Amino acid sequence: MHEFRIDGPITGGTPAALAAFLKTARGAAVQITINSPGGDAIAGSAAYAQLRGYRGAVTVTVEGVAASAASLIAMAGRPIQMHDGAFLMLHEACGGAEGQAATLRDRADLIDRVSAVYRRAYAERSGKSEAEIASIMEEETWFTAQEAVAENFADVILQPLRVAASIDLTIFDFRNTPSALRAAIQRKPSMTEQTTLQEPQAATIQEISAIARRANLGIDWVEAQAKAGATREAATDAGLDAFAAAYAAQVRPSTVRVLQDEGDTARDAESEYVAARILGRSPVGPAAGLRGHTIADIMAHRLEQRGQRLGRGMAAEQIFARLTTSDLPNLLTNGASRAMAELYPTVRTRLVELAQVRDLPDFRPTTLIRLAQHKPLDLVNEGGEVTAAFPLENGEQIKLATFANVFPVSREALVNDDLGGLAEWMSASAQGAAARERLLAAGLLTAGSGLGPTLSDGLPWFDAARGNIGTNAVLSATALAMAVASMRSLKDGKGNTVFALEPFAIVVSPEREYLARQLVAELTATTTRAEVQPYNLTVIVEPALTGNRWWLAPRPVTRRCITMGYLDGRQMPTVETFTTPEILGATLRIHFDVAAAVQDPIGWVTNAGG
Incomplete structure (x- = not known):
């Protein structure tokens, strides 16, 4: 079975990684393993929609925590499994914004619409009314595996698995974190546990796919690495070797930089910043450092990364004149696409549900x-023939x-x-x-x-x-x-x-x-x-x-x-x-x-x- 792991916060890149994984799975049964405190509410909604629309069987397993946006993604599972000792948390969507009163009102309205999307999903999965779900979300309710099954938010309880301690809940302002979970996070692992945690793990399909995209490698390479059980480090080395072999005659310093995480982070931050500008909200993550920058500032930084020297105070007109034909379209496309991913789930008809x-x-x-x-x-006697009943x-x-x-x-x-x-x-x-x-x-x-x-x-x-x-x-x-x-x-x-x-x-x-x-x-x-x-x-x-x-x-x-x-x-x-x-x-x-x-x-x- 193909597995997709969600470890750590849900980000704007989660839906894209999930889409690539599902495309690779090609309708086969998939396993979604979650140990996440949540994160980007819109990204969680998009990931949930992708899984609900997937034509193959989807099994979700909560290893440690599925809180906030991660709990919504978990609702796409048929079945939903939780390890004994795991937690599921439901609460209302939240977010910040800056600007004039109209901008703040628009942002508040968007958050309300996102919460409505979550309420409907929780209600459909549990059979509860949306009014009951609204009360559960308002209280920031945490469920143990036993409670989640009893309330129809999960189906199966698995053997205990100690992984929740790997999640950092301090980055989120949760007010009702269970004391048992807080203690598990604070407890230092034993030497046996440390040895187990240090054992190399096979890379997930989305990690291998990300390496393949950066090195311009095809699906055959991804499948070969996954079949071999390559670790992330081994897959990265193999990707670099394949990239070097294919493009040895064309390697330039600027070309190699695309394989570096710093370059990908910068592009992601630029896209997030443009999306935030379009939506009238505050940029999050690394993009927060771009607050106050213009489009020309971002393009100038990109040119400097390529080794071009720009004079102090160079006019925006001159900066745009130095761009390649794909620079500006890529920036606007990525930013606008991210904005659309946030906007669209809030305005869709409920008939789609x-x-x-x-x-x-x-x-x-x-x-x-x-x-x-x-x-x-039909009843089949011993040794009897099974006929087509459907x-x-x-x-x-x-x-x-x-x-x-x-x-x-x-x-x-x-x-x-x-x-x-x-x-x-x-x-x-x-x-x-x-x-x-x-x-x-x-x-x-x-x-x-x-x-x-x-x-x-x-x-x-x-x-x-x-x-x-x-x-x-x-x-x-x-x-x-x-x-x-x-x-x-x-x-x-x-x-x-x-x-x-x-x-x-x-x-x-x-x-x-x-x-x-x-x-x-x-x-x-x-x-x-x-x-x-x-x-x-x-x-x-x-x-x-x-x-x-x-x-x-x-x-x-x-x-x-x-x-x-x-x-x-x-x-x-x-x-x-x-x-x-x-x-x-x-x-x-x-x-x-x-x-x-x-x-x-x-x-x-x-x-x-x-």
Whole structure:
């Protein structure tokens, strides 16, 4: 099984490393091992989305600590394993900012939206209501392995493994760190433990991939190093040797520097600084040292790293004239991409939570295969033949489409270090891409006057013959009870009941938001902790929907009727920057390759709403 380790803080580079790892895994089962105090909340959200959208099996193991953003990533596991003595911590998102009142308000709003993303993920995994999760997060709640399993945040408890002491929790201002964990961190390891910790460990696939990228080596080299069980030091030496052999005739001091960690750290800090400028927040990590610098200052430093001598006080115009054709595009692309990774998860439609995510390799139509029947397993006598009990039938087709926009950054804006227009465009583009994604998803619900698109069997998604249309009624406790009964009685084309369907979300238009939330609040208020609560309902309000019609959707882990497809699994817009001789300055382009389709009609129930 392919393993990806998250040791230490979650940073802006974590999602990129995880994406490279998942691409290498190619749909095979993966093991995500976590021992982390958390870190970048947005990066944690992006990593969680990548794992939830991965088509292969994902097993998560918490070795010591999965706190803050790391606990969200852990929620993507099916199953989630925790070593006895490990801890899981949930709390609200936090962050800082500087600037005028409007900037601070925008930052506070962003943090609220990030916390909402976390609440929904925790609620989906545990089956608790978002109100319960909000209370847990507000209190900064720490769970032992036993408590996490009892509260449905984990599935399996493994044998104790003493690794938590390797985590530095002092870099985060946690207020409720358990005394047992604090003592474990402060206790010095014995000589036996020290010897064990000092034994060389095989490099993780992401460490080998990082070395390969720096040395311009291919996937075959990565797989060979991983198969050989190379340590990080051995892989680094092998990468340097391979790089030297391939480029011996072209080696220059500036070329070798790309293999040095200092150069990578500088590039990462530059990207973080540009992203912070675009988002109007404070830069974090090494990028904090760039506060107050202009784009020209950053480019001047890059030129000096290459050995160019710049006169004191050289004008920005002269600095830009010395850049290569890729310097400025790379800086803007990396910074804008990081900003997009923070912005986009906060504006996406919640309908995506209910969908199956597919990685589509190209723009050709792809057939979504589904089960033709759902009969129980057959009894097989000793020596008897095992027959195919789950035949497949041709399903619907999904085909990617591209949606794009461009924004010119003028030469004057770059010289004047004015990124205000770019910041506005990035915010608008993120919302525009999210609007397109929501229109595609919501369009499946509104097609056919609310009955959905006509599927390959000749019937619309919602049809009386499928049993997924309720008697026309205003949303109420009685109408909801009938919809729940209908969902649990749904049958496949062969007449077999589709078991395990569990009501999860009421989907409504803004006109019916108050009514839906009031109903769910009343149902929740009548249930105490001591009573049996078979499920908790959440309300999804989709602005792209109109009218009185409402839908009841099953818990995603039991059924996903909608499929969202993304080119190479990239669930957010791609940002590119390019320059041309005809244009002074640079042009940023955003494009989003996305599609939506109904994969299986069995699961959802709809009602015209009276």
